[in-house]
Amino acid sequence: MIVVMKQSATEENIQYIIQKLHSLGLDAHLSRGESITIIGVVGDKAKFVSENPQLMEGVEKLVHISESYKVANIKFHPEPTIIDINGIKIGGDNFVIMAGPCAIESYDQLMASAIAAKNAGAQILRGGAYKPRTSPYSFQGLEEEGLRYMKEIKKQTGLATITEVTSCKAAEIAVNYVDILQIGARNMQNFELLKEVGKTKLPILLKRGLSATIDEWLNAAEYIMSEGNENVILCERGIRTYETSTRNTLDISAIPVLRSKTHLPIIVDPSHASGVRDYIAPLSRAAVAVGADGLEIEVHPNPSMAMSDGSQSLNPEDFKKLCDELKPYIQLVGRKF
Structure with a gap:
């Protein structure tokens, strides 16, 4: 799963999501692009979903990833790795x-x-x-x-x-x-x-x-x-x-x-x-x-x-x-x- 943040999301909004994920025992992978910021979620996503993250401040939407590879996935990291x-x-x-x-x-x-x-x-x-x-x-x-x-x-x-x-x-x-x-x-x-x-x-x-x-x-x-x-x-x-x-x-x-x-x-x-x-x-x-x-x-x-x-x-x-x-x-x- 990835959390897509709104363009208007503040750094405080982003860090809140990351800290929430960590508190639930999940890994968070932050990726900042020129026009989009996303947070990849690795672990039992059901724990996070139960917290109603779509209602959290700064969150635009949740995207579920069907592929078994997550961190290597372009959906997790839209910008090319250098x-x-x-x-x-x-x-x-x-x-x-x-x-x-x-x-x-x-x-x-x-x-x-x-x-x-x-x-x-x-x-x-x-x-x-x-x-x-x-x-x-x-x-x-x-x-x-x-x-x-x-x-x-x-x-x-x-x-x-x-x-x-x-x-x-x-x-x-x-x-x-x-x-x-x-x-x-x-x-x-x-x-x-x-x-x-x-x-x-x-x-x-x-x-x-x-x-x-x-x-x-x-x-x-x-x-x-x-x-x-x-x-x-x-x-x-x-x-x-x-x-x-x-x-x-x-x-x-x-x-x-x-x-x-x-x-x-x-x-x-x-x-x-x-x-x-x-x-x-x-x-x-x-x-x-x-x-x-x-x-x-x-x-x-x-x-x-x-x-x-x-x-x-x-x-x-x-x-x-x-x-x-x-x-x-x-x-x-x-x-x-």
């Missing part, structure tokens, strides 16, 4: 690019990737320290050693950093090294992990599960947000379909659908969506055109020697070329990059 990471803004009219290797292999490899990312204009360095691989015999990542590399390279380059965490223990360690935690597709419904990262103060990039519906995805975001961390970034990385010519199928329609359902920023990962480096550029252009807030792209100094996902990684030259090609598209849709 996440600020050391001056790098994700959401709103900003456009962000995250780039780097699928897996951190060495300090030199990560540094070369970071230099390539920064030279092309990317603002955030991605790198996998914990790798959930399909085969248990595949390279699983450098874990904390890789995180130490990320922290050191951040100091030298000024790039913000993001890494995937695969367990509660990994999350507990990673918060000391990076700026953003990523929840991968395989862990989208790992609810204990979602609740754990929800207790951190770091922004969380939540990738869509391989076969997840959009509502399931938003409910996964709700798990994180319900723990107090509302800095969630959604990442469309392709879903599993019958098509075999690409690794996954990029659900480009998910971006406008999400826009109608949530206030959270939306990133597209064309690398995992396609699994083929030749398709990364056209899918990136499509993501910009359809309204994504940014991209996450795999970049490796020597993709042919990559220990993970080399076939979907760009080399530094191709990544720079792509970023240069994207700039006019980004400007055309009114974004800042």
Whole structure:
């Protein structure tokens, strides 16, 4: 349920509603827009309804929300969420690019990737320290050693950093090294992990599960947000379909659908969506055109020697070329990059 306040409502009116909700053991989420102020109600709304809130001073109307996700719902928060990471803004009219290797292999490899990312204009360095691989015999990542590399390279380059965490223990360690935690597709419904990262103060990039519906995805975001961390970034990385010519199928329609359902920023990962480096550029252009807030792209100094996902990684030259090609598209849709 949301409480829509009148334009004439005073701050005293607003605070009265919030205090009333708290006194009933309910959570209140205040959202102020340019022309509207709303208060989201989380908990047993029957307690509040019994108080006849529609008669309280400053209240215009009550709106019941049928969706199971509340805090992530655009009805709770009509204004787009903008996440600020050391001056790098994700959401709103900003456009962000995250780039780097699928897996951190060495300090030199990560540094070369970071230099390539920064030279092309990317603002955030991605790198996998914990790798959930399909085969248990595949390279699983450098874990904390890789995180130490990320922290050191951040100091030298000024790039913000993001890494995937695969367990509660990994999350507990990673918060000391990076700026953003990523929840991968395989862990989208790992609810204990979602609740754990929800207790951190770091922004969380939540990738869509391989076969997840959009509502399931938003409910996964709700798990994180319900723990107090509302800095969630959604990442469309392709879903599993019958098509075999690409690794996954990029659900480009998910971006406008999400826009109608949530206030959270939306990133597209064309690398995992396609699994083929030749398709990364056209899918990136499509993501910009359809309204994504940014991209996450795999970049490796020597993709042919990559220990993970080399076939979907760009080399530094191709990544720079792509970023240069994207700039006019980004400007055309009114974004800042």
